[in-house]
Amino acid sequence: MKIDPAEHRRESYVMHMAIPTRWNDYDLLGHVNNVLYNRYVEITVLELVKRAGVNWLDDHVIPFAAEVCVKFLRPLRFAEHVDTALRVGKLGNTSVVYEVALFMPNEDEPSAVAHFVHVFVDRASERPVPIPAPVRGVFERYSA
Amino acid sequence: MKIDPAEHRRESYVMHMAIPTRWNDYDLLGHVNNVLYNRYVEITVLELVKRAGVNWLDDHVIPFAAEVCVKFLRPLRFAEHVDTALRVGKLGNTSVVYEVALFMPNEDEPSAVAHFVHVFVDRASERPVPIPAPVRGVFERYSA
Amino acid sequence: MKIDPAEHRRESYVMHMAIPTRWNDYDLLGHVNNVLYNRYVEITVLELVKRAGVNWLDDHVIPFAAEVCVKFLRPLRFAEHVDTALRVGKLGNTSVVYEVALFMPNEDEPSAVAHFVHVFVDRASERPVPIPAPVRGVFERYSA
Amino acid sequence: MKIDPAEHRRESYVMHMAIPTRWNDYDLLGHVNNVLYNRYVEITVLELVKRAGVNWLDDHVIPFAAEVCVKFLRPLRFAEHVDTALRVGKLGNTSVVYEVALFMPNEDEPSAVAHFVHVFVDRASERPVPIPAPVRGVFERYSA
Numbered sequence: 001m002k003i004d005p006a007e008h009r010r011e012s013y014v015m016h017m018a019i020p021t022r023w024n025d026y027d028l029l030g031h032v033n034n035v036l037y038n039r040y041v042e043i044t045v046l047e048l049v050k051r052a053g054v055n056w057l058d059d060h061v062i063p064f065a066a067e068v069c070v071k072f073l074r075p076l077r078f079a080e081h082v083d084t085a086l087r088v089g090k091l092g093n094t095s096v097v098y099e100v101a102l103f104m105p106n107e108d109e110p111s112a113v114a115h116f117v118h119v120f121v122d123r124a125s126e127r128p129v130p131i132p133a134p135v136r137g138v139f140e141r142y143s144a
Numbered sequence: 145m146k147i148d149p150a151e152h153r154r155e156s157y158v159m160h161m162a163i164p165t166r167w168n169d170y171d172l173l174g175h176v177n178n179v180l181y182n183r184y185v186e187i188t189v190l191e192l193v194k195r196a197g198v199n200w201l202d203d204h205v206i207p208f209a210a211e212v213c214v215k216f217l218r219p220l221r222f223a224e225h226v227d228t229a230l231r232v233g234k235l236g237n238t239s240v241v242y243e244v245a246l247f248m249p250n251e252d253e254p255s256a257v258a259h260f261v262h263v264f265v266d267r268a269s270e271r272p273v274p275i276p277a278p279v280r281g282v283f284e285r286y287s288a
Numbered sequence: 289m290k291i292d293p294a295e296h297r298r299e300s301y302v303m304h305m306a307i308p309t310r311w312n313d314y315d316l317l318g319h320v321n322n323v324l325y326n327r328y329v330e331i332t333v334l335e336l337v338k339r340a341g342v343n344w345l346d347d348h349v350i351p352f353a354a355e356v357c358v359k360f361l362r363p364l365r366f367a368e369h370v371d372t373a374l375r376v377g378k379l380g381n382t383s384v385v386y387e388v389a390l391f392m393p394n395e396d397e398p399s400a401v402a403h404f405v406h407v408f409v410d411r412a413s414e415r416p417v418p419i420p421a422p423v424r425g426v427f428e429r430y431s432a
Numbered sequence: 433m434k435i436d437p438a439e440h441r442r443e444s445y446v447m448h449m450a451i452p453t454r455w456n457d458y459d460l461l462g463h464v465n466n467v468l469y470n471r472y473v474e475i476t477v478l479e480l481v482k483r484a485g486v487n488w489l490d491d492h493v494i495p496f497a498a499e500v501c502v503k504f505l506r507p508l509r510f511a512e513h514v515d516t517a518l519r520v521g522k523l524g525n526t527s528v529v530y531e532v533a534l535f536m537p538n539e540d541e542p543s544a545v546a547h548f549v550h551v552f553v554d555r556a557s558e559r560p561v562p563i564p565a566p567v568r569g570v571f572e573r574y575s576a
C-alpha cells in the first residue's frame with residue numbers, strides 16, 4: 001500500500017476538476033465520509049466518459065464498472081470544494097484503467113489515490129467488446 | 145481480477161446482514177449505483193466495528209479507513225434489500241482487512257466482492273497503534 | 289407552525305416502519321441531516337405505494353410528487369433506526385395527501401411531522417387522472 | 433397549491449447559483465429524485481448562511497431548520513447543473529423565511545419553488561434568540 005507521492009503530484013495528471021462539496025458529504029467526525037471519495041472518483045471518471053462522447057442511454061456499446069480501489073492517505077477536511085485529477089493509466093482492447101487523485105485545495109500531495117476500471121460491453125449481451133475507436137482516441141489523449 | 149466463486153459463497157463468510165435498499169440507491173439504468181456498493185460495504189464493516197465495542201466519539205483509539213477495493217461481478221438489480229456478508233481476512237498488529245461480499249436475495253454467487261482495510265490510530269496523534277485487545281478478540285471470532 | 293402533539297402520537301397513525309439509519313445520514317453536528325428527513329418520508333410513502341400495488345415501470349397511471357412539507361420539531365440524534373408512521377390524510381379524485389411522522393426510538397412525541405402529496409398522472413401525457421380503484425381501496429384502509 | 437409564475441421568474445430572486453448535478457441525483461425514471469430538490473434547497477440556503485458569516489462550529493447562536501416545503505412543478509430532467517435562486521421572504525426577530533426556486537438551465541419558469549425556515553437558537557439551550565445584527569444585515573440585503 002506504499003504510495004510514492006512523486007507519482008501523484010497534480011502535474012502528473014492530465015484532467016483536473018474542482019468538485020463543490022455538499023454539507024452532507026461530511027460525517028460526524030468532520031471529515032468527508034469515506035464513501036464520498038468514491039462519489040468524487042465517479043464524478044471525475046464520468047466527466048472523461050462524457051468528453052469521450054459516450055451516450056449512456058442510446059449507445060450500443062457502454063462501459064460497465066469492473067473494479068474500483070481507493071487508498072485513503074489523509075482526511076479531506078471541511079472545504080468549499082475537492083480537487084480531483086485523472087489520467088488514463090492502462091488502455092486495453094476492451095477495458096481501460098483510470099487513475100484518479102483527490103486533493104484538498106492548495107495542497108499538492110493527494111488525500112487519496114484511486115484506480116477505476118471500465119469494461120466496454122454490448123448493451124444487449126452484456127459481453128465485453130472492443131472500445132469504440134472514437135472513445136479510444138479520446139482516452140489516448142488523456143493517457144499519462 | 146479473476147474471482148473464484150467457491151471462495152465467496154455465502155457460507156464461507158461469518159457475519160450476514162440484509163440491508164434495505166432506498167429508492168435513490170438505483171440509477172438511471174435501473175441498477176444499484178456503483179458508489180452505493182461502497183455504502184453497503186461501509187454499513188457492513190461498521191456493524192462489525194460496533195459489535196467490537198468501538199465508540200467513535202469517545203475512544204482514544206479509533207479505526208481509520210486505509211483502503212477499499214470493490215470488484216463488480218454482476219449488477220445489483222431492483223430488490224427490497226441487498227444481502228451482505230463479512231469475514232475478517234487478515235488481522236495485523238495495527239490493522240485489519242475485512243472481506244465483504246454483496247449478494248442479490250436468493251442468489252448464492254456474489255454480485256460484488258470487496259476488501260476494506262482499517263488502521264487503528266491514536267485519536268490525537270493520528271498515528272497507528274495496536275488494535276485494543278477487546279476489539280481484537282471480537283475480530284478473531286469473525287475470522288475466516 | 290404550531291403542532292398539537294396529541295394529533296401526532298404513534299397510535300394516531302396507521303402504518304409503522306423502522307428505518308435503519310446509515311452512518312452518512314448524520315452531519316457534522318451529530319444530528320440526522322435535514323434532507324434525510326425527506327428521505328425517510330420518501331421511504332415511508334413508497335412503502336405504502338408498493339402495498340397499493342403501483343408498478344413504477346409498467347403502469348399507465350403513476351403518482352407524481354406534487355408537494356412535500358416537513359416541520360422539524362426536535363433533532364433526530366444518533367440511533368440504530370428511525371421510526372416512521374403514516375396515515376392517509378386526504379384522498380381526492382386524482383390526488384392523495386399522506387401524513388408522516390418521524391420518531392426517535394422509545395419516544396412517543398415526533399421529532400418531525402410531514403405531509404406529502406401525490407398526484408396520479410397518465411404516464412404519457414403527464415396529465416392528472418383519477419386514482420385507479422385498487423390503489424384507492426388500499427389508501428382508504430390507511431386513512432386516519 | 434397554485435403558483436403564479438410571474439412571482440417566480442429568475443429576475444424576481446436576489447441570489448443565483450448553478451449547482452452541478454451528480455449521476456446519482458437522478459432516479460430510475462430519469463428525473464432528479466424528489467429528495468434531491470431538498471438537497472439543492474439546502475445548498476442554496478447554506479450559501480446565504482455562509483455569506484451572512486455564520487460559523488457552524490463556533491458561534492454561540494446558530495440557525496436550526498424549522499420547516500421546509502417544496503412544490504414540484506415539473507420534472508428536473510438530465511442536465512449538467514441545476515440553477516437555483518433565493519430571496520429572503522420574511523425576516524422576523526428570531527426566524528427567517530428563505531424563498532428558493534429551482535430551474536432547468538435555459539428555462540425561465542421554475543421546476544420547483546420552496547420555502548425554508550431557520551430559527552436562530554442559543555447553541556447550549558437550543559432556545560430561540562434574536563438573529564445577530566451582522567447576520568440580519570446580510571439577510572436584509574437579500575430581501576425581495
